[in-house]
Amino acid sequence: MAIEWLTQNTQNNNEKGIWFTWIAAVQNTNEKHKFNVFINDVKRFEFISGNEENRKFNNPDGGILEFTTIELDQHKDAHGYMSLYTPKNWLKKGEPIKIKIVGEASGSNTWIIVYKADDVISYLQNLVKYETWLRAEIKYDGVNSHFNFIAPINYAGKKLESAIGSAKFIIKMKSNGEHAIGDITLKNIDARNLSFTVKDEKSELINLSTLDKDITKQKLLQKSLLINEIKITNEKTEVFCERIFKPHTVTNLLKLSKSNLGKGQLSLMNSSHQDIAWMDSPEKCVIERDTTLLTPLYNKAIEADPSYRFDVEDALMIKEFVQRHPDKKDGIKKLLNEGKISCGATFIQPYEEMYSGESLVRQFYFGKKWLKDEFNYHANVYWNVDVPGRLLQMPQIIKKSGVDYLMISRFEKGIYDWYSPDGSFVTTFSPGHYGDAFMPLHKNVYDAANYLAESSLYWEKYFTSNSDENVIPVLSDWDMSPAVDYSHVINNWESIIEIEDENENKISIELPKFKIQTAEEFLDQFVKSASDIPKIKGERPPVWLYIHGPSHYQALKA
Known part of the structure; x- marks a missing residue:
């Protein structure tokens, strides 16, 4: 290569x-x-x-x-x-x-x-200009407060401005060979209850209202993200500062705040794509699915508060689990009917174009009907996010099976009303690829925030006004993945409430709040709030020609 x-x-x-x-x-x-x-x-x-x-x-x-x-x-x-x-x-x-x-x-x-x-040089120049770090160590000896600073070597010979309480100081930084260092001593003052700020020639580095408790806070500046952290031990107070050059994050957050989605809601759907046998033999995949996903999911969901949500793709996964754990069948019924977990309406996620109409109807017979008979659960979403082929009359089959929604991918990102020739339709969601959001959400919190802001703007075209009813889909899905806890991403996102411009003016921003939902809950809300859902019809020809060969044909005949 x-x-x-x-x-x-x-x-x-x-x-x-x-x-x-x-x-x-x-x-x-x-x-x-x-x-x-x-x-x-x-x-x-x-x-x-x-x-x-x-x-x-x-x-x-x-x-x-x-x-x-x-x-x-x-x-x-x-x-x-x-x-x-x-x-x-x-x-x-x-x-x-x-x-x-x-x-x-x-x-x-x-x-x-x-x-x-095409902007590598200018980006790196600004990176050097705005991105930096600073450490401060504060000790109180019973009489005086001693502040010691350490910063990158390029601060040697420069001055930092600091304010501690109402007193202002100039910190003269000098080289110790590896870093730049400086110090301040406050005589006859315990500074641990005072406010503390530090600035360099570009922007602020530390902005803390008090030094008396452990805290991590972040602040968006015009071109960068400022992170301040306090750690307190018996002997000293340590302040850690990191200023990270993230111009696109700031720009996209401002755009989202000013859009018709600023007052809306980020609907986070948590799922895991599970192949019957793609990763290994069917038997080994059953074991991996149980140990990696379903048993941990069951144990977490049973103990979780009522807001917990997770989408299981198809009925086969539930059937395998209760066969391996018959003692947990009542628990699964409880989770399904409380809405903590949902299940797709088919038995598996079939290659639609390789089956007869009767075979496709039987997918819902062994899926939706079985879930109703065994758990008194009404499945209203057909999940088939991996294989790309879609049949001309599949919306008719889905609708006549009592299912309103379809989750797919490998199709242009969007939400559509997909019509069959008889005039029936199902509302269909495609994230583009089912795994598009998974990796960005696993990056550091500020890159995750940039992804959320930038990708959310795509959905503005569905809404004509800024309303708290507007909803933005975020699907977390990956092959054979466990259920993921995104609380750190959510907490970071919802802590962003203002941005400071180059003149130190504070700009309040309003970002959509997170809500964890099942696919059905999200689509119910989207259908009610969207102003215009595009209408499409026809088939989606299969593009996996390397898969649709003689071996698959023989397997279906067997």
């Missing part, structure tokens, strides 16, 4: 050489694999995989290739940027250079990602 691209035209303004920079990510691994790096079709470097935070590779001609880590993702893989220094004799004035990275084909899945972006 290889990646290849051309840079911008070189101007050769530097007599010795030119630096190039691009956004990249690398897998952190203990394995050592080579990636050959070619410049204008000449091999210049061997990039070796590993788990070092920062990496540097030198060429005998004076060339340099570096990778710098900015952050780790949920898999502990590194995201940051690569820098390439090309000596003058590698360049042709006025022409681009061609960069190619080639894996050594060693049978490993170790990877490098290069991102396409």
Whole structure:
């Protein structure tokens, strides 16, 4: 596998050489694999995989290739940027250079990602300008309060402005060789009950009303996110500050606040896509489904408050579970009828185009009817989020089976009234791909907030006014995943109430509040509040031609 691209035209303004920079990510691994790096079709470097935070590779001609880590993702893989220094004799004035990275084909899945972006330099310049950190340690010796500060080395020789209570100070930062340090002493004052602020030349760093309790707070500035944390021990009070450059997060939150969705609701639907046998044999998948998802889900839901919600895709999953745990059948009935869990209306999630009409009707017979007979539960949503094929008359079959809603994916994002030739329809939700929200919601809380704000704006077209009845779907779904607790994402989102502009003016923002719902609850509310739901009709031809082969045909005949 290889990646290849051309840079911008070189101007050769530097007599010795030119630096190039691009956004990249690398897998952190203990394995050592080579990636050959070619410049204008000449091999210049061997990039070796590993788990070092920062990496540097030198060429005998004076060339340099570096990778710098900015952050780790949920898999502990590194995201940051690569820098390439090309000596003058590698360049042709006025022409681009061609960069190619080639894996050594060693049978490993170790990877490098290069991102396409046209604002890398300006982004990194602003990153250096706005993103920083500061630590403060406060000790009270019974008479005086001592403040000691530590910051990145680039603060050496600079001054920070601070206010402690009503007193104002200038903190002169100096180098200790590795960091910049500074200090303040307040004589005859216990500062632990006072307010505490610190600013640098760009913006504020610390803004705390008191130092007397553990707290974590965040604040949105014009271009960045400010996080302040207090940790108190018997001996000292520690204040941790991180200012993170997140211009897109701030912009998207402001857009959402000003939109017709600002007063509305984020409807979080929590589910898990479960294949009968895609991951392994059917028997092993039953065991994994039980141990990873269903038993932990059952135990959590039984003890949870009435607001708990989870969508189970089909009746087979419930049937397998009660067969393995007959003592929990009454508990499942209780959870279904309390609304803590819901279940899809079919027995499985079929390849619709491979079955006869009678076979598809029997999906609801062994799904919806069985759920009614065994648990007195009315299933009103047909889940089939993975396979892409949809039949022309499937809405008619769904509707005549007493089901109003359809959950699909691998189809254009949106909510539609899908009509059959007889005029019947089902309201259909597609998130695009069923897993689109899962990974972004597992990133750090501020990247999750950016995803929520940006993706929510897509749904504004369904609503003509800003109302608290407007609802935005967020589907958390992934292959064989456990039930996920998103309380940290929700708490972070709902703590965002204002943004401060460059003149330190506070701008109040109103963001939609979270509510955890089943798919049926969300769609009930959406149908009532949306101003215009598009109408569609026809079939969705299957695009998985590699699957729909003789083996599937033989399996259906067997």
